[in-house]
Amino acid sequence: MAEERSAHTGGWAAQAAERHTVLGYSRADRVVIFGGLPALGLLLGFVLPPLARLALELPILPMRSVVRLVGTAEQPSQVAVGAVLGLILGLGVAFVAVAESTRFTLTDTRVLLEHNDRTTTIERTGIGAVRLDGKRVVLFDHDAHPLGGGLPRVGRRTVARAFRAHGYPWREHGTTDEPG
Numbered sequence: 001m002a003e004e005r006s007a008h009t010g011g012w013a014a015q016a017a018e019r020h021t022v023l024g025y026s027r028a029d030r031v032v033i034f035g036g037l038p039a040l041g042l043l044l045g046f047v048l049p050p051l052a053r054l055a056l057e058l059p060i061l062p063m064r065s066v067v068r069l070v071g072t073a074e075q076p077s078q079v080a081v082g083a084v085l086g087l088i089l090g091l092g093v094a095f096v097a098v099a100e101s102t103r104f105t106l107t108d109t110r111v112l113l114e115h116n117d118r119t120t121t122i123e124r125t126g127i128g129a130v131r132l133d134g135k136r137v138v139l140f141d142h143d144a145h146p147l148g149g150g151l152p153r154v155g156r157r158t159v160a161r162a163f164r165a166h167g168y169p170w171r172e173h174g175t176t177d178e179p180g
Contacts (some may be wrong), residue, residue, distance in 0.1 A: 020106050021166065023103070023105075023152055023154050033094045034098075041091070045087065048070055049071055052071035056068060100118060102137075102150025102152055105179070106163065110124055122147050127168060130170070131170070131171040135156075137152055
C-alpha cells in the first residue's frame with residue numbers, strides 16, 4: 001500500500017515540510033496478515049479431518065495414506081492439535097511474508113529501505129535509475145551499479161507512480177536508456 005504524508009524535519013528553525021511516500025505493508029495490511037493467516041490455519045485445522053474422510057470416498061486420490069492419516073483425527077483433542085498446528089503454520093507464513101518485504105520511504109531527496117530491522121538510506125543525487133527486476137525494485141547509481149532494492153509488496157504501477165512523483169529516474173523494462 002502506498003501512503004503519502006508530510007514529515008516535518010524538526011529543529012528550532014522553521015523548515016519546510018518534506019513530502020514522503022511509503023511503499024510496503026501498511027499497519028492495516030499487517031493486521032490482516034497476522035490475524036487472517038493464523039485464523040485461516042486454525043480453521044483448516046478444524047475442517048481438514050472431516051474433509052479428508054469425505055475425500056477418502058473418491059476413487060482416485062493422490063497421497064491416500066496422508067489423507068487417511070489426517071482423516072483419523074476424530075477426538076476433540078486430536079482436532080485441537082491439528083487446529084493449533086494450523087495456527088502455528090499460519091503465523092509462520094505471516095512472519096515470512098512480512099520478513100521478505102522491504103519498506104520503501106521516498107522523499108524528494110532520499111530513499112530509505114527498511115528490511116529486517118536494517119535501514120539503508122540512499123541519497124537522491126546518487127541515484128541514476130530505478131527499475132523493476134521481476135517484482136524487486138532496484139536502485140542504480142549513475143554508472144548502472146546497483147545501490148540497493150527490495151520487494152515493496154505493492155503493485156508495479158504504484159511503485160512507478162511513486163518514484164516518478166518524487167522525480168526519480170524511473171526506467172521501464174526494455175527502454176534503451178535503462179542501466180544494466
